[in-house]
Amino acid sequence: GERNYSCFSSSDFYSSLGLEDFLSVGDISGTEEDTDSAILYGTLRGSVVGLRYYTGIVNNNEMVALQRDPNNPYDKNAVRVNNVNGDQVGHIKKELAAALAGIMDSKLAVVEGVVPYGAKNVFTMPVQMSFWGREENREAVLDQLKRHGFKLSPPLKVGSESRFGSKWISGRAGPSYSAPVHAAVQLTTEQLKSEFDKLFEDLKEDDKTCEMEGAETVGTLLLPHQKQALAWMVSRENSNDLPPFWEERSDFYYNILTNFAEKKRPENIRGGILADDMGLVIILIQSLNFCLCRMCVHVSYWFIIWFILICGKYYTLFCYDQFEQHIHQDFNVNIYVYYGSDRSKDPSVLSEQDIVLTTYNILATDYGIRGGSPLHKVKWLRIVLDEGHTIRNPNAQQTKAVLNLEGQRRWVLTGTPIQNSVKDLWSLISFLKMKPFTDREWWHRTIQRPVTTGTPGGLGRLQSLIRSITLRRTKTSKVKGKPVLELPERKVLIQHVTLTEEERQVYQSVKEEGKAAISRFFSEGTVLAHYADILGVLLRLRQLCCHPHLCVNTSSSFSYLSVSADNKTPEELRETLVKKMKLVLSSGSDEECAVCLESLTVPVITRCAHVFCKPCIFEVIRSEQPNAKCPLCRNKLRVEHLVECPPEEEIDSSNGKKSDQEWISSSKVNALMHALIELRRDSPNAKCLVVSQFTTFLSLIENPLKESGFAFTRLDGSMAQKKRVEAIQCFQSSQAGSPTVMLLSLKAGGVGLNLTAASRVFLMDPAWNPAAEDQCFDRCHRLGQKHDVVITKFIVKDSVEENMMKIQNKKRKLAAGAFATKKPSASEVNQTKINEIKALIDL
DNA sequence: ACCGCCGGGTGCC
DNA sequence: ACCGCCGGGTGCC
CATH class of the missing domain: 3.40.50.10810 (Tandem AAA-ATPase domain)
Structure with missing residues (x-):
């Protein structure tokens, strides 16, 4: 709905970064999907008329569907009554329909029906209606009904909905309601x-x-x-x-x-x-x-x-x-x-x-x-x-x-x-x-x-x-008492990395600059409005933990933080969207298009700041016209609002060597190379995965791998299908001289990607979402793995990475216990987000 | 009688 | 529908 527009424009950005799992971005889907938080306003007895004109039949206590019929030539307020099979049973009597039409059309409430008795009547039958909606719409619904002279009864529990196969309790006379059963128990x-x-x-x-x-x-x-x-x-x-x-x-x-x-x-x-x-x-x-x-x-x-x-x-x-x-x-x-x-x-x-x-x-x-x-x-x-x-x-x-x-x-x-x-x-x-x-x-x-x-x-x-x-x-x-599969062990080691003086200086200065900006957002109370920008700050810090070259234009990096979000000219809006898109594309590798679920080809950004493949989103707009909506946030989509990524600048410098820029190492690269060389010395046949979210980082790592004479291959989302298959087959091969190292982008490939030739994993940078890491590890720790799998995570001491780990652990604990429980309220979600930002930037 | 009352025709939205 | 409602026929006691 449009009511949520302002929320979407900032929050959808982090969902396109794939961070929502990590940073507790709430599910802010539109009202149609948001049926979980619906409460029962009350019930109302009405009647279904015109039974003899339709073939749909019902049983006593059977659920029926109420469906608006706005094109009915006799009454634009018409409400159809259908049985479970979708066959029409009749209509809601017109006076009642007049009251329901507005409520149903504006989606203030969902109206559900059960025929309590009289299912075999010839002309009319009763229908017990329940009104469900969000707390904040309750008054509006009661009001609309009142204006038509209807009043809801308190929310009795309707028998057939509350218990497994239970029946309405038929009294000797009059309408048959079950006595209100005890309130639903919320399981822990x-x-x-x-x-x-x-x-x-x-x-x-x-x-x-x-x-x-x-x-x-x-x-x-x-x-x-x-x-x-x-x-x-x-x-x-x-x-x-x-x-x-x-x-x-x-x-x-x-x-x-x-x-x-x-x-x-x-x-x-x-x-x-x-x-x-x-x-x-x-x-x-x-x-x-x-x-x-x-x-x-x-x-x-x-x-x-x-x-x-x-x-x-x-x-x-x-x-x-x-x-x-x-x-x-x-x-x-x-x-x-x-x-x-x-x-x-x-x-x-x-x-x-x-x-x-x-x-x-x-x-x-x-x-x-x-x-x-x-x-x-x-x-x-x-x-x-x-x-x-x-x-x-x-x-x-x-x-x-x-x-x-x-x-x-x-x-x-x-x-x-x-x-x-x-x-x-x-x-x-x-x-x-x-x-x-x-x-x-x-x-x-x-x-x-x-x-x-x-x-x-x-x-x-x-x-x-x-x-x-x-x-x-x-x-x-x-x-038969035996595990279906006995997998070798899996161990996760944390290897702490200390930055050099020089690296620390750069990191510290970027951090202080970002921290100052974020503090300002806190004091202005605009943290959530600047969420995308904050993620940008964090991204730069994460990149600096890996290698200084990942973070390209450091000095002027935060200039856009001061640009006001409001009153933008179309050109400014365009520029902002392009910036956001570039941030998305460079934040972690292999951002997916939500339509095709594959890596973005010809990325475009919508006005609501979601990034899709151009052909994918065009197809969505074409097939849903004239009212196409964003597949992610349901905001209106228009072809003329889509912004393409300007080609002049190379975002994905997949071959790493910034033309003639001289290769320099970094603390983290040194730590990796030390481990790789040690591994080669101790077990020359062992194969390993070197995983990062930043494809440019993988490209940088190619340099020292070549220098030290490693045979390596690479797999990331930008590669053509044929190349991917080649890379995988080549790596999985046990032939002498086959690559012992695979540079792997964190999200490359699906669940089926099988890299069991590797028994060591080096995770170069922590992911926001621990599940993404686990999924990556499972590509070698799976059926067919013969060796114990050792995973090494490189974490820079005293940095955003350490803070990420802390939050990851929290998330893990949460994920272990949470399932299908009530959604946290919007304010709880926001509070969590704010706390996480504070924790990440040491505020 | 510009009423009441009667009884036939009729019937969703 | 063994209802309600509509509208035509009808009209002192």
């Missing part, structure tokens, strides 16, 4: 956490521990947990079970959450979620391309074989996030790589394939094209989403494109089925076509809200739902 963080752990750790179930031999060619190579996964997947595809929460009654099928019934048997869920936090399954596909470790080769073949043997000659669409071109084609199946400008737009070409590989980005781009996407014209036998969690934003074009694919058997591979809250699950559940959750209203009313408010039974529902469709394997999962 620990309780919630342990409940969620249980969601996934259910290996005792028969259908998940039963093993199945693979195809003959690979069967002998399967590990027990892989055989289990195979058996489970096959059973899921052939299962005749009703979907969760459905019961067979005498001659119909009954949904115990919504009390909806229908004669037609609800579709089985022929698929599920393979949730795997270490790529045990994800690796199956991706390791095809990194097939240097024997086990991975077979694991991946196994997966392909599974699809061929189980499904016969059918075509299967893989949604492939980390796109790879080199696919082994040893199994005599047709694999079509649907990617690049020469991709066939002919659906029948796709239909001829056994397997079609594509990316979310392509899928989303094609979805909007005139004439329709060929991918959406094929009826797939199977659709497999790799990195399924990337579709967790229900409003993203990618999600919409995925949800609209046709295909009966649907699989989701994801390491993190629930990223932050239950909310994230909806897209996946919807993708699996689980009735009635494909409609977000039923998901929200029956699962999400009960869970987040701690309504008794809510977690139980979620649990049984997840259990029925998910196979979960974690590093600690056990099969």
Whole structure:
């Protein structure tokens, strides 16, 4: 909404820096998504009329949806009443509709209905309505109702919504309300956490521990947990079970959450979620391309074989996030790589394939094209989403494109089925076509809200739902009492680095200058308004900890801090946006485009200060016109407001050597080189990753590596796909003379990136988000790793890096306990942010 | 009777 | 709808 505009313009900037996880930037999504903080204002009895004109039928106690019908020729205030299936039951009586229309259109409240009794009436039936909204809108809603002569009853708990399968208690006479049940109990963080752990750790179930031999060619190579996964997947595809929460009654099928019934048997869920936090399954596909470790080769073949043997000659669409071109084609199946400008737009070409590989980005781009996407014209036998969690934003074009694919058997591979809250699950559940959750209203009313408010039974529902469709394997999962995977140890060492006198002087002067500016913001009370600028200060300090050359124009660096944010001319606004974009592009390497989730190609910045690829954001604007909104903050988007990055200056000096500038070292580089040389002396065959967020730093490090005769390779987000594959294969190779060092940018590659050849990691600079570090470490500490993994973090003593570590530790502790609990209030979030800034700059 | 009352026609929004 | 509402027919006691 526009009301939040001023917030967005500053806060979206740090989300594009990827710092929101670290610096507790609150979720400030618009009202439509902000349903979690809704409270119940009260209830109201109304009537549904015109029943005999519609075919939709309901049961007593069944939930109904109220939907505005503004184009109704008889009454612009019309409100439709639909049953769970989406069939219209009738209309809300016009006097009441007149009161509801304004409230619903302005989104002041969400109105939900339940038909308490009289469901079989011929002409009209009662409907019990609940009004939900944000605390601050309560008065406005009550007011609007009052003006039309309606008054809400106190928020009784509506029976069918509050307990698992509970019924309305029918009194002998009059309307049947259940007595107000006790208030919902908010579970403690620990309780919630342990409940969620249980969601996934259910290996005792028969259908998940039963093993199945693979195809003959690979069967002998399967590990027990892989055989289990195979058996489970096959059973899921052939299962005749009703979907969760459905019961067979005498001659119909009954949904115990919504009390909806229908004669037609609800579709089985022929698929599920393979949730795997270490790529045990994800690796199956991706390791095809990194097939240097024997086990991975077979694991991946196994997966392909599974699809061929189980499904016969059918075509299967893989949604492939980390796109790879080199696919082994040893199994005599047709694999079509649907990617690049020469991709066939002919659906029948796709239909001829056994397997079609594509990316979310392509899928989303094609979805909007005139004439329709060929991918959406094929009826797939199977659709497999790799990195399924990337579709967790229900409003993203990618999600919409995925949800609209046709295909009966649907699989989701994801390491993190629930990223932050239950909310994230909806897209996946919807993708699996689980009735009635494909409609977000039923998901929200029956699962999400009960869970987040701690309504008794809510977690139980979620649990049984997840259990029925998910196979979960974690590093600690056990099969027959033995861990599914015994990984070598992982050790993290902190190596402190002391700056030289000279480095310290520069650092100190930049710090004092920044500190003075930030102090001024504090005294002016404009800290949050200058948040982006503050991040800029911190960025420079972080860079100075690494190498003085990373921080280019130090002396005049903060001149822009004094520019007032208001009253800018268009040219000034443009300049500011360009500056912000450059800061984003240089802050950490490989900033992602939120549309394609890949590295930014031709970056442009929106007026709301979000950075996207130019083609990506153009496509968004084109397909959503005339009211295109920013995918990240929902602010209005206009093509003419987009600002491109002026080309004259090289931002990414990826080859490092600033033309003839003489190479100098730094304390941190010295520390690294000392460690590398020692490692080469002690174990000449050991391979290591040198990781930094700054690609320019990696480029600088190339100099001493060459001087000391190291064979090294490099992987960062800016590299073309072919180069990346080459770099990885070359590094993973065990041949003599193959590189022993890989320069790796922190965020390069996806979960599937397999760098198990390395057993040492040198992290050159701490990341804002500890999870990003962990994910990076997991690229070598994963299936296939033969050695203990030692990670060395270089941290400059008495610097912003040390302060970052402190906050990281705090975050880690928080993350360990927090899950789906109530969101902190905006003021709490801001206070945390302010405290973190103070801690970072020693104020 | 510019009323009341009767009884038939009729029926969402 | 075994209702409400509408509008035409009708009109002392």
